[in-house]
Amino acid sequence: MIYTKIIGTGSYVPKKMMTNDDLKEFVDTNDEWIYSRTGIKERHIVTDEETVDLAEKASLIAIEDAGIKPEDIDLVIVATVTPDNYFPGVSQLLQARLNLREVMTFDVNAACSGFLYVLNIADKMIKSGAYDTALIIGAETLTRLTDWRDRNTCVLFGDAAGAMIITKSDTNNIKDVICGSRGDVDDLLICKNVGIKDPVVNAVGMQDHIHMKGSEVFKFATRILPKTVNDLLDRNNMVLDDLDYIVAHQANERIISKAAKDLKFSMDKMFLNISHYGNTSAASVPLAIDQAIKSNYLKKGDKFITVAFGGGLTWGGALIEL
Ligand SMILES: CC(C)(COP(=O)(O)OP(=O)(O)OC[C@H]1O[C@@H](n2cnc3c(N)ncnc32)[C@H](O)[C@@H]1OP(=O)(O)O)[C@@H](O)C(=O)NCCC(=O)NCCS
Known part of the structure; x- marks a missing residue:
């Protein structure tokens, strides 16, 4: 029986931080409303970085955390609704950045549930015996899709990437x-x-x-x-x-x-x-x-x-x- 486990994680947020007070520049809002309705105080947003830049930084940390070499990875799946192009996908851009082998790479669009979707897919692909080690990522620059005049939505979102390395295992960790x-x-x-x-x-x-x-x-x-x-x-x-x-x-x-x-x-x-x-x-x-x-x-x-x-x-x- 093939099982799966997490062997490394990494994450990255862009440097620029925007507080609730900073949002007053764009829309009629205030810290009290945002914090009491959502729990949000601040968010990080991209300036010149693209989704693949965030994905790359999170991935490098996850690879180091896992103690593997990039050539050990035989599957890459990126969850994103903010790809930098229609094609190539963030996953292919990332493959080139990380100098990975010529392995299967693809993007998945399932909005905020995207990481659970890519975890589900990678988990089953490894458990099938066809793949050994997957790099899975959730990477978004949602603030590039945000209407900064709409106070109902612009106060909610921020940009970030998170990465995980999962491998086949003798122990049943991803249950x-x-x-x-x-x-x-x-x-x-x-x-x-x-x-x-x-x-x-x-x-x-x-x-x-x-x-x-x-x-x-x-x-x-x-x-x-x-x-x-x-x-x-x-x-x-x-x-x-x-x-x-x-x-x-x-x-x-x-x-x-x-x-x-x-x-x-x-x-x-x-x-x-x-x-x-x-x-x-x-x-x-x-x-x-x-x-x-x-x-x-x-x-x-x-x-x-x-x-x-x-x-x-x-x-x-x-x-x-x-
Ligand atoms: C968006 C959300 C925080 C709004 O909270 P709410 O308590 O439902 O507030 P409402 O939408 O009823 O708006 C109440 C009032 O606040 C106003 N308001 C909305 N956004 C505001 C803001 N950023 N600042 C100040 N006032 C705001 C509205 O215009 C409305 O005013 P009105 O009564 O004069 O029309 C809440 O509905 C929510 O979190 N929904 C889920 C969103 C979500 O998680 N989306 C992502 C899913 S992955």
Whole structure:
């Protein structure tokens, strides 16, 4: 039986930091509103860096952390909704930057759930026996898609990348990964930008921005987060008490605390870093896991569930023992 385990993590955020007060320059908002509604105090945003730049820096740290050589990697999957090109993908750009072998590399678009999707895919590809060592990444520059005149959305997002190396193993550490989606409610969180419709007539295309029905997304998130945790526990004949921690997608502290309350799980065991980074989409979960491990919040032997939700609508969760 082939199992999988995490052998290295890394993360990176751009240098430029924007506080809630800095946002007043763009929109009618204030620190009190943003912090009390979301838990966000500041976020990091790109200036001249692109998504691949963030992915590269996070990957180099993860590779070093894993103690492997770049040539050991035989699979690269990048979760992003902010690729630098339609093609080549961030994964191919990254392959060149890291001097990897001529291995399979591809991008996955599942918005803020993206990292759970790439973890699910890589986990199953390694467990199939076809691949040995995967570099998986969530990397986003969502602030490049943000409408800086829309206070409903621009206060929420930040840029980051998180990377993870997973390999085949004799021990069962990545125990289960599940994902789901509902395309029928796509309009709750959407960014339409797929080229120009009727390009002969409309020679100049309009760049679209993120549109969100905030309170409906909130309701979806607070329902799907505990449901995904309970689904994972049921599938693995476990109960909540068997878990040491939950590392949830950092979209809104109120979503995380409502889920903890509904699950009857201590808030002390819900990892939080949202105040410093905001919602970094697909980077949120690997950034959180990397910081949780490096700060010794998560320790060897700990059992945790990581869970995310996002545009699509999409969601995913993983049960992991470190
Ligand atoms: C976006 C969100 C924080 C808004 O919080 P809310 O309590 O639902 O607030 P509402 O949207 O009802 O807005 C309340 C008021 O605040 C105003 N407001 C919205 N954004 C504001 C801001 N940044 N600063 C000040 N006021 C703001 C609204 O215009 C509204 O004013 P009105 O009552 O005069 O119309 C919340 O709905 C949320 O977090 N949703 C989930 C979003 C999410 O996680 N998306 C990503 C998923 S991956």
